[in-house]
Amino acid sequence: MEKHQTGNLIDSIATILLGFIIWFMIPYQIVIPSSLAQVAVNPQLIPRILAVVLILAGVFHLLSCFRHKERSIVNEGKQEDGAIIRLLLGMIAIFAYVALMPILGFVLATILDILCFIYLLGQPKWYISLPVAVIASVIIWVIFYQLLNVPLPTGFLGFI
Structure with a gap:
């Protein structure tokens, strides 16, 4: 093997x-x-x-x-240009998300975090990324806040 x-x-x-x-x-x-x-x-x-x-x-x-024995998930030691930078930026985005959630609130912080990860994964088109981030954030908020009654930070806006 x-x-x-x-x-x-x-x-x-x-x-x-x-x-x-x-x-x-x-x-x-x-x-x-x-x-x-x-x-x-x-x-x-x-x-x-x-x-x-x-x-x-x-x-x-x-x-x-x-x-798939013949194919490798690993790229045989070759590293895509910028992969380490994107990994580090992703880790910073997670820490920023946790730090900003009490200030911005769950929905706004989640929208920004999803936008960041969409960009890091290679989809910089804002007209696709923004609706996806907003819809995903609202769906997550509805599931946790409305259906499961999990309290989520509201931030400075005070309502979501």
């Missing part, structure tokens, strides 16, 4: 194991209050969904390792 295939195999197994570890740790880390014991949407729901997504992602990656 080639080096890149071994790395992909290890990545897949590690992702699956992490998903299972999170799944089994949830009851010990997130206590459900007795008032929410019979409610379908409780504090353990989102972590369980994320654990299942990790497990499924690991399984799909593992299957792709066996299906």
